[in-house]
Amino acid sequence: MEINGSIFKAYDVRGIYPDQLNDKTAYAIGLGLAALLKPKRAVIGHDMRKSSDILNSAVIRGLAEGGVNVDDIGLISTDGMYFAVGKYGYDCGIMITASHNPPEYNGMKICEKEAVPLSGDGKLGEVKEIILNDRFEKAQKPGSVAGRRIISDYVDHILSFVDISKIKPFKIAIDAGNGMAGMIIPEIFKKLPCELIPMYFELDGSFPNHPASPIEPENVADLKAKIKETGADLGAAFDGDADRVFLIDENCKTLGGDMMTALVAKALLKKSPGSTILYNLICSKAVPEVIESSGGEAIRTRVGHALIKPLMKNHNAIFGGEHSGHFYFRDNWYADSGLIALLVCLELISEAGSPLSEQVAVFDRYVRSGEINSRVDDIEGKLQEIEKEFSDGQIDKLDGLTIEYDDRWFNVRPSNTEPLLRLNVEADDQKRLNETTESVLNVIRR
Secondary structure, X not given: OOOOHHHEOOOOEEEEOOOOOOHHHHHHHHHHHHHHHOOOEEEEEEOOOOOHHHHHHHHHHHHHHOOOEEEEEEEOOHHHHHHHHHHHOOOEEEEEOOOOOOOOEEEEEEEEHHHEEOOOOOHHHHHHHHHHOOOOOOOOOOOOEEEOOOHHHHHHHHHOOOOHHHOOOOEEEEEOOOOOHHHHHHHHHOOOOOEEEEEOOOOOOOOOOOOOOOOOHHHHHHHHXXXXXXXXXEEEEEOOOOOOEEEEOOOOOEOOHHHHHHHHHHHHHHHOOOOEEEEEOOOOOHHHHHHHHOOOEEEEEOOOHHHXXXXXXXXXXXXXXXXXXXXXXXXXXXXXXXXXXHXXXXXXXXXXXXXXXXXXXXXXXOEEOOOEEXXXXXXXXXXXXXXXXXXXXXXXXXXXXXXXXXXEEEEEEEOOOOOEEEEXXXXXXXXXXXXXXXXXXXXXXO
């Protein structure tokens, strides 16, 4: 079958609807999954994008014609789909979403048993080949299709990670970005003593207020204004499919995903001393420092959930965190959940008895550049050039190129989808950060 193969990315399916990804393609992916995984039971959910219903129905049709019994859980967050796969023992799970991308996009996040993700260089790539080579067959007996409600069980699962009685009556502003958090958050906060200040909770795939990408500073400006206006104790911003979250402290400062990783790690190690915790190599040096000072074992990894989840299983890691706002929990089938991360932080702040900013100030002693992207034609050649230019540092090639000095480090790694190099720099002080960032960019962009 002829499809646009470019929609198959490193970790998911993603493309513009209907030019790149449409009901025909979605139907083929359903048939392809049935042919490859041969699942008896599959579960599917979708976000609030305007094209999600159409794609959802098409995938169901493909799965069912491939002989798979499908349960449709309807509107849900991505971590809700992962929960369903793990909790109810499905053989396969599909979430129709394009996460934080603009309205014209849609996509799919796909996993198999135990919420293990399919990746582009693994089984997701095999699905692509099955479709392109017409290697699927319709089953003699189509599978069944049924609806299923999971919200109540899902909320109970999220809340099981904390002791609700310990959480103080915080005033919390939450920006759902017109995404799926707008449906899930109210159900969770019914069980908490906190005062919820909701922002953009109406499900709207056109994203009328701002893009549902909280990693971009301009997209949390409204939330910061609301914190200031209401005197909220903290704020939280979710992306479109509600699997990522970023915290804003009471002073309207955004916490990076790495700082939240450190907070969650600290909280979990109180309950499970000596546990192993993973963090990706873009995270601040503060993260392994917090893990080790809290009695845990810190393991540094490459970037990406398809890489982190198997490593967590191998090391029986209780938790894994990424700078991008993805947080993975062993007791959540190693899947990511921004909602669990938020509640764990609320419990930590409650027990500490001091504001969020003070909790972070204890360990956040470095300054960071944030991710800086540069278009580069010859990625490999440029990486070699950078390595030669900074050969006096300690060189590491776990993911792209990391070069470390006593008072600073930087990482340069290629984008998975575009001809870009992504630069992250951290240093002991602002002067050193500015100098290092400038000198590395001079090499990248010359």
